[in-house]
Every structure is written in structure tokens, then in C-alpha cells.
Amino acid sequence: MKRMLINATQPEERRLAIVDGQKLLDYEIEIEGREQRKGNIYKAVVTRVEPSLEACFVDYGEDRHGFLPFKEIARQYFTPGVSPSQARINEVIKEGQELLVQVEKEERGNKGAALTTFISLAGRYVVLMPNNPRGGGVSRRIEGEDRAELKEAMDQLEYPNGMSIIARTAGIGRSAPELQWDLNYLLKLWNAIDGAAKGGKGAFLIYQESSLVIRAIRDYF
Known part of the structure; x- marks a missing residue:
């Protein structure tokens, strides 16, 4: 059984662990x-x-x-006319070029945050990857009959070409209409993010992720 353990004994930080039996699934620290x-x-x-x-x-x-990193840059940002399979980063990406990025890892020490252009938006039951058509499927944590049933429901969902979705463990036992409802919300969210990016110049925050505890509840329960 999955459990969330929160240590808030120190006022300046919160430590959160997600465990399943004796297995540690995730561990994060949020500093006040x-x-x-x-x-x-x-x-x-x-x-x-x-x-x-x-x-x-x-x-x-x-x-x-x-x-x-180069491997985290979607081909939509590459300079046209260059073969992506043989190109080096300086041949397809230029200084001053504008990109839409998502933070994958926080800043640590002298290192800046690790970023990706492959955006992922997590809902209650599914994760939408609006610019990664090859990333879809069913969570690895789902097995057996649950996996087959969820995959069948996923096959009924409607979304634009060029996107992909992942079914989350919370999607087990949910019908195709329930999954579609969650997906429709994420599609609207993506349209708002994409519109904001196209409507502004320079560097700025577009979408802010939930707090540590809210994110853990959404991701694991």
C-alpha cells in the first residue's frame, strides 16, 4: 500500500517521501x-x-x-534544411532563438536548472505531451488486466496529431469518457500556454507547477 510521509519538524523545510510497502518511490525536500x-x-x-x-x-x-542539453531540444526548433540525425547543436540552434522550456531539475550549487523543450502536463488520470508524438503509453507501474483495460480505454481518446499521452495509475478503472474529460482540460491548458508563449517576447514564466504536497498527491494517489 502506498503512503505519503511528511517530516515538517524543522520550520525551514519539509521532507516528503512516497513509499509502497518497503520500497521508496520518491523523496523530495521543499525549503521554506x-x-x-x-x-x-x-x-x-x-x-x-x-x-x-x-x-x-x-x-x-x-x-x-x-x-x-541537445537531446532535450524538440526538432520543431531546429534550423530548416539541416538533417537532424547528423547535425551538431550549433548547426540547428542559434543564440537569441526563443524556446518554450520546462524545468526538469532544480538549481543545485553552482549549476543552473536542467531544462527540456519536451513539455509534459500532468492531469489526474493522464499526462499530455503536446510536442512529443513518440512518448505515449501506459505507466510502467500498471500491469496485467489493469494495463490491458486501460490501454483499451486510451485507444478511444481523441487528441491532435503530433501529441501523445500517458495513462497514470490513478486512471485504473476509469472509463474512456472520464479519461477524455481529464485530457480535454490538459488540451485547454496547453492551448493557453502556447498562446501566451506566442504572444510575448523575451524570457518569462508562463505556467507554475503546484506545491510539493499537492504535486505528490496528484502524481501518486
Whole structure:
């Protein structure tokens, strides 16, 4: 049985663990006064391309620039006419280029936040990946008959080409209309995010992820 354990004995921080029996599923620390950015979505601007690192640094509106590896850049941002399979980062990405990014890992020490352009939006039952058509499926934690039934319901869902969805464990036992309702909310959210990105220039925050506890409840329960 899954349980959430919260240690808030220290006023300046909260520690949260998700366990299933004796297995640790997740462990995170939220420090009071330090803004949590994991999951946030930003409009960003490339400030430096580093071919030796196969990555670039981007201004996403915070004090320290973020780190964006080449493998985390969607092809929609590549310079047209260059073969993606053979290109180096400096051939397809340019300084001053604007991107939509999501924080994957928080800043640590002297390292800036790790970013990706492959956006994911988590709902109650499904996760929408609006610019990653190859990332869909059913959560690895779902097995047996539950997996087969959920996959059958997922096959009935309607969403635009070029996107993909992942069924979450909370989707077990849910009907196709229930999953579609959750997906429709995420599609509306994505349209709002995409519209905000296209309507503004420079680096700025577009979407702010939920707090640590709310995120854990959504992701695991």
C-alpha cells in the first residue's frame, strides 16, 4: 500500500517521501523561502551555444541561466534544411532563438536548472505531451488486466496529431469518457500556454507547477 510521509519538524523545510510497502518511490525536500521551479514552464531565450557540451544555456527569466542539453531540444526548433540525425547543436540552434522550456531539475550549487523543450502536463488520470508524438503509453507501474483495460480505454481518446499521452495509475478503472474529460482540460491548458508563449517576447514564466504536497498527491494517489 502506498503512503505519503511528511517530516515538517524543522520550520525551514519539509521532507516528503512516497513509499509502497518497503520500497521508496520518491523523496523530495521543499525549503521554506526558496522558490520551487520543477515543472514550471517558461518562454526562454538561447544565450550561449556550447558545441563541446552538446548543449546550450538559456535565459528563462530567473537569476541564473538554465542548462538545455541537445537531446532535450524538440526538432520543431531546429534550423530548416539541416538533417537532424547528423547535425551538431550549433548547426540547428542559434543564440537569441526563443524556446518554450520546462524545468526538469532544480538549481543545485553552482549549476543552473536542467531544462527540456519536451513539455509534459500532468492531469489526474493522464499526462499530455503536446510536442512529443513518440512518448505515449501506459505507466510502467500498471500491469496485467489493469494495463490491458486501460490501454483499451486510451485507444478511444481523441487528441491532435503530433501529441501523445500517458495513462497514470490513478486512471485504473476509469472509463474512456472520464479519461477524455481529464485530457480535454490538459488540451485547454496547453492551448493557453502556447498562446501566451506566442504572444510575448523575451524570457518569462508562463505556467507554475503546484506545491510539493499537492504535486505528490496528484502524481501518486
